[in-house]
Amino acid sequence: MISFFFFQSLPISASQRLCLLPFTCLLTLAASFPVLDIQNFYLFNGTLEDIMNIPLESSQPDHGGNHVRQVRDIAPHPPAGHGWPKDCSEIPAGSRSGVYIIQPKGLHHLVVYCEMNVTHGGWTVIQRNQKDTSVTWAESWSTYKYGFGNVRSEYWLGTEYIYQIAKQKVYQVRFIIQDSTDNISFADYNLFSLEDESHGYRLRLGSYTGTAGDAMTSDNPKTMHDNMKFSTKDRDQDTYSKNCAYSYEGGWWYSACYSVRVNFKGGMTWGNLCKGNCKSSLILIKPASYC
Ligand SMILES: [Ca+2]
Numbered sequence: 001m002i003s004f005f006f007f008q009s010l011p012i013s014a015s016q017r018l019c020l021l022p023f024t025c026l027l028t029l030a031a032s033f034p035v036l037d038i039q040n041f042y043l044f045n046g047t048l049e050d051i052m053n054i055p056l057e058s059s060q061p062d063h064g065g066n067h068v069r070q071v072r073d074i075a076p077h078p079p080a081g082h083g084w085p086k087d088c089s090e091i092p093a094g095s096r097s098g099v100y101i102i103q104p105k106g107l108h109h110l111v112v113y114c115e116m117n118v119t120h121g122g123w124t125v126i127q128r129n130q131k132d133t134s135v136t137w138a139e140s141w142s143t144y145k146y147g148f149g150n151v152r153s154e155y156w157l158g159t160e161y162i163y164q165i166a167k168q169k170v171y172q173v174r175f176i177i178q179d180s181t182d183n184i185s186f187a188d189y190n191l192f193s194l195e196d197e198s199h200g201y202r203l204r205l206g207s208y209t210g211t212a213g214d215a216m217t218s219d220n221p222k223t224m225h226d227n228m229k230f231s232t233k234d235r236d237q238d239t240y241s242k243n244c245a246y247s248y249e250g251g252w253w254y255s256a257c258y259s260v261r262v263n264f265k266g267g268m269t270w271g272n273l274c275k276g277n278c279k280s281s282l283i284l285i286k287p288a289s290y291c
Contacts, residue, residue, distance in 0.1 A: 043155055053085075087285075091114055104164045124285050131280070133265055135148065175270070182279065189207065
């Protein structure tokens, strides 16, 4: 494990060039603050000011004579003795959407995008894509495992990190799809979990509600996604004689092959809602509500 240290006065973008997957970057914020061990720093392309819950100290001149930003007024840091949020649902209500540092149980810190405006907020964004993306989605197993893209635009959080987050509690998932006419539809599943890597990150979904259609739990076993293992171009775990992830240029929980194709560079698919011409996708998780 190789770690890199830098200090508050240095822009993150300068250090990020040194942070190569799967290496970990250590972020020293200030002498009074503990070192952060951010495991997926390669997903972040910005400055410290872009991370919502870092306690930037005010009026401390940096080496260039500039003064760093004032302490944030919302969710500035974990409450004393409480640690970092384990997912976005632990960020205080009323906080803005944006990039936050979380620390799932048993893991180092992660950067994620927290969606705080959709349905009571608290959603952890595990995927975001749009058809004109510059992100290449035809990636390998290990690239999917640890995530790729940029948390502020299109990205995959990482199959391993999604698994680690979702095993902390009982989670639900929301898929938000923009169709070819710019209508926004959603598909909720009241349960969401993955099995571990040794079981192929098999997907387990609960029951559906929504407006987009239940495309993840198709009646057709050839286009089913629920209960499927995750496949990538270099790890074929689908139920097809060939390799769906290779043929369709993106990792997913394929069967033989799909009714949902959102991990893809180009027009996406969600069931009958938009076949090959969906404009954007967003996948959010948060602990299930029992109300
Ligand atoms: Ca196959």
